[in-house]
Amino acid sequence: MQQDKLSLGAVKVKKVFETEWFSIDAISQKKSHRPYYRLSCNDSVVIVALTEDHKLILIRQYRPAIGTSMLEFPAGQIDLGETPEVSIKRELEEETGYRCGSLSYVGPYRVDPCRINSMVHLFFGKDAKLTGKKQIEDEIEEVITISEEEFKEMIKDRKFIAASGVGFYSLAKLKGLF
């Protein structure tokens, strides 16, 4: 097994398709004649944030990839030159109009290691207040704040079906952040 890892230095990566948001790389693996294809893009950020009255902030967002909208935690791709912290503050305020009184960094996680090479940086925020600086973003259909008990019911009732979102919430809980 160690041999596989060491031979990675000889792996060749070639960009075979490109859009404004991501590219597709073909990775030539020594052991195989068939290349492996991955989606390559900037890292992203996501936040599990609580309002001053201890409610979770969720957004209902239209997702063109699936042709429908769904509930998720506020998130976004990191812009060129941004730190994850600057990025998550910007995304949260643009998408929801909230700014957190305190923010902590939980860490970088993998969302789809099978196919995507980027990481998502998870933040936990508290004491979020409305600033009135929500941007007009067409794809954000609704911002909702709900109690933790209501959120758990939502998960059980399949009203929240983002698997990584359930993971982000559980990570913040397991780390003892709330």
Place this chain on the structure above:
Amino acid sequence: MQQDKLSLGAVKVKKVFETEWFSIDAISQKKSHRPYYRLSCNDSVVIVALTEDHKLILIRQYRPAIGTSMLEFPAGQIDLGETPEVSIKRELEEETGYRCGSLSYVGPYRVDPCRINSMVHLFFGKDAKLTGKKQIEDEIEEVITISEEEFKEMIKDRKFIAASGVGFYSLAKLKGLF
């Protein structure tokens, strides 16, 4: 907002890149001149499975997309013509050599609705026994079984960093399956 949903019928989807495992579609959106790009592939399956002595089954798998290996729950893409149930039984036995005494379907979830149009079907299994029918799969470096307490420590210590994996475990817990 309702208007956006209704206008979906007029959305045009065009395949612009293709590999053996997935394709990239350009989605023309009425409101914008810029197409939206998504990755289109078969649905997949994943299982949170417990052995007869109540230990969780994890695999350490080499992921070419990220150039390293990581711990995850057994999972895989559904083959053409397979049901999710047949697929997860096959994947679990091929990857780990285990077969479950009982299996329940938790439901379909989204892993990356921002970019990927497929769903992952989550199963929960109990009383898994070794059958000896593990396939030689180069990318599976290790199969480990650990207690739930050890798994939670692993998550806290960043030894398990698959966000959706944390979500799958938590979904099975929230649904009261173990």
